[in-house]
Amino acid sequence: MSAIVKAADRFVETEIDGEIVLMRLADGDFYSLRDSGHAIWQAIDGLRDRDALLAALAADYEAPRAQLATDLDAFLADLRDAGLLARG
Numbered sequence: 001m002s003a004i005v006k007a008a009d010r011f012v013e014t015e016i017d018g019e020i021v022l023m024r025l026a027d028g029d030f031y032s033l034r035d036s037g038h039a040i041w042q043a044i045d046g047l048r049d050r051d052a053l054l055a056a057l058a059a060d061y062e063a064p065r066a067q068l069a070t071d072l073d074a075f076l077a078d079l080r081d082a083g084l085l086a087r088g
Contacts, residue, residue, distance in 0.1 A: 004050065005044075007083060007086045011025060024083060039060060053072060
């Protein structure tokens, strides 16, 4: 699998009180990332693929791996649909 990469030229981000707020530059839409979304976003470093992200989540959260995988895949799909991840 290939590394998951943020589309850094398509958004700006800031962290406020443990929440990451992203603004998509194309239209000014805002996205709020907390809890596991925050953890996943921070783990997307351009080096890790989906399996490495899943392993990081499994190390941090006490949940069935299958459930983590389902939630991770849905979250990554949402980020891709929003144009916040590079296609690849």
